[in-house]
Structure formats: structure tokens, C-alpha cells
Amino acid sequence: MRAGSSLSxxxxxxxxxxxxxxxxxxxxxxxLLHPVVGVVMGVVAAANGxxxxxxxVYDWRSGWGVAAFVIDSTWAxxxxxxxxxxxxxxxxxxxxxxxxxYEPSLxxxxxxxxxxxxxxxxxxxxxxxxxxxxxxxxxxRARRRKLITDHEAVHVWQARTxxxxxLVLYLLWVIAGAVYGVVVWLRxxxxxxxxxxxxxxxxxxxxxxxxxxxxxxxxPPPGLIAGFGWRSPAVRPLSAKRARPxxxxxxxxxxxxxxxxx
Numbered sequence: 100m101r102a103g104s105s106l107s108x109x110x111x112x113x114x115x116x117x118x119x120x121x122x123x124x125x126x127x128x129x130x131l132l133h134p135v136v137g138v139v140m141g142v143v144a145a146a147n148g149x150x151x152x153x154x155x156v157y158d159w160r161s162g163w164g165v166a167a168f169v170i171d172s173t174w175a176x177x178x179x180x181x182x183x184x185x186x187x188x189x190x191x192x193x194x195x196x197x198x199x200x201y202e203p204s205l206x207x208x209x210x211x212x213x214x215x216x217x218x219x220x221x222x223x224x225x226x227x228x229x230x231x232x233x234x235x236x237x238x239x240r241a242r243r244r245k246l247i248t249d250h251e252a253v254h255v256w257q258a259r260t261x262x263x264x265x266l267v268l269y270l271l272w273v274i275a276g277a278v279y280g281v282v283v284w285l286r287x288x289x290x291x292x293x294x295x296x297x298x299x300x301x302x303x304x305x306x307x308x309x310x311x312x313x314x315x316x317x318x319p320p321p322g323l324i325a326g327f328g329w330r331s332p333a334v335r336p337l338s339a340k341r342a343r344p345x346x347x348x349x350x351x352x353x354x355x356x357x358x359x360x361x
Contacts, residue, residue, distance in 0.1 A: 110155060114150075114153035117149070117168070119148070120172075121147060121168070122144055122145035122148065124172040125141040125142075125176055126138065126144075128140065128174075129141065143179060147171055147179050147230070148168075148172065154201075154203070154206060155208060156209070156212060156230075158208040158209065164208070166259075167230070170259040171230055174262040174263075175258055175263075175265075177262065177263040177266065178230075178262070178263075178266055179230060179258075181228045181266065182228050183229075185217060185228050185233050188218040188233065189214040192214075192216040200215045200216040201213070201215075202215055202235060202238055205235070205247055205248070209252075211231070211255050213251075214232065215234075215236060218234065219233060219234035225246060225247065225250075225251050227251045227258075229255075229258055230258070232247060232252070235247050245315065249314050249315040250311045250312065250314065250315040251311075253314045254307065254311055265307075269307055272301070272306065273302070276297070276302070276304060276305065280297035280298075280301060283300060299322075299324045300327070303319075303327070303328065304323075309328075309329055310334060312332075313332035313333040313336065314334060314336055315337070316336030316339070318332040318333070
């Protein structure tokens with residue numbers, strides 16, 4: 100049997116198992132709320148399990164991987180459902196460009212899906228929803244790759260942490276920040292471009308972005324108007340956590356990778 104055929108069989112088997120397990124988890128947890136909720140959650144979790152299993156996304160040897168699968172199939176099923184739409188957008192983008200857009204080196208056994216192209220809100224910016232990261236760009240560049248592992252991956256785990264509240268809280272801040280940005284622009288005598296002030300208040304000062312930019316060791320970010328908002332990073336950068344000296348109880352193979360909660 101050829102290596103490629105063997106790999107395909109393993110992917111197919113994992114897709115079936117993860118699809119069934121996700122469906123069962125979603126149906127059971129959702130059913131505790133209402134039978135219809137159970138069916139919807141089961142369908143979403145099954146679809147996510149099929150795609151994620153085929154691509155061998157979850158790291159089953161790690162507690163992080165098991166937790167990611169369980170959370171994606173239950174508590175975080177709403178952002179994961181939106182993430183399924185991002186898969187569709189990426190598929191359409193691939194058909195148009197006629198070149199592969201999925202990036203296995205940043206996805207396989209790393210508890211997320213990464214596309215070089217696909218959904219985005221602003222040119223040059225990566226876009227993350229649920230466990231899907233789109234518009235990663237040229238990830239052969241070290242800086243772009245670090246953006247994915249140290250910033251966008253944080254958003255993946257934020258969605259898992261806050262579940263159905265994540266998108267709501269994020270969007271509420273964007274709306275309130277835009278209104279506040281107009282007020283600040285007027286109070287500052289219209290010195291700065293209105294668009295930059297609104298972007299600073301609604302996007303860069305969003306606590307979820309403050310958290311992610313801090314993990315990426317990029318606070319304050321270049322796009323933030325000088326003197327605006329939080330003076331210090333929200334948390335330690337992941338690069339500093341990785342660089343900490345090893346101890347006898349922390350073998351090199353288990354040094355925390357890029358999980359934002361580590």
C-alpha cells in the first residue's frame with residue numbers, strides 16, 4: 100500500500116470517528132437545553148468533526164487537543180458554526196485562484212485550521228472565527244507565521260473560552276468603540292483622521308485584541324494612535340514564555356507551544 104493511500108485511509112477513519120463523537124457530544128449537551136438545540140448542536144459538531152478529523156487537526160496526545168475537541172463540540176459550537184462558513188469561503192477562494200490555500204504546517208495536530216487566503220475584513224489582516232484562521236498570507240515569512248501562532252491562535256482559544264458570548268462581546272465592543280471614537284475625535288479637536296480614531300477605539304482597544312497583541316509581543320501595535328488606550332500589555336508574550344529556562348520537570352518536548360492559556 101502506498102504511503103499516500105495509507106494516510107488517506109487514516110484521515111478517513113479519523114474523520115468518521117471524530118464526526119460521530121462530535122455529533123454525540125453536541126446532541127447530548129444541547130439536548131439538556133432542548134431537543135431542537137441538541138439536533139442543531141449535533142449537526143454543527145458533526146460537520147466540524149468530519150472536516151477536522153479528515154485534516155487531522157486535533158492533537159489527541161495532548162490534553163489541549165482533547166479539550167479543544169470537546170469544547171468545539173459543545174460550549175464553543177456557535178463560533179465553530181460560523182467557522183464552517185469560513186471553510187466555504189476558503190473553498191470558493193481556492194477555486195478562483197486554482198492553487199491550494201490550506202496550510203497543513205500550521206494546522207495538523209495544532210487544534211486549528213489555517214488558510215492562506217479566504218475570508219477577511221481588511222486587506223492584509225488575518226481573520227479568525229471559531230477554530231478557522233483565514234487570510235494568513237505568506238506564512239513562509241517568519242513575522243507572518245508568528246502572527247498566526249501568537250496572535251490569531253489566541254483568538255481561537257478566546258472563542259473556546261467564551262463560547263457563545265465571544266462574538267457578541269466582540270461585536271458590542273466594536274459598536275460601542277465606534278461611537279466612543281467619534282466622541283473622542285470631537286473632543287480632541289479633530290486632530291487625527293476620524294477613521295483612525297474609530298479604528299483605535301473599536302478595534303485596537305478591544306480587550307480581545309489587546310490580549311492577542313500582547314501575546315504577540317506587539318503592544319502597542321503600529322496602527323494604534325499614539326497615546327491611546329492601555330499603556331501596558333495585558334499579558335506576557337508567548338515568546339517570553341517559550342524562552343523561559345527549562346527545569347528537570349519540564350522536558351523540551353512538553354514546553355508550552357502557542358496555547359494562549361498556557
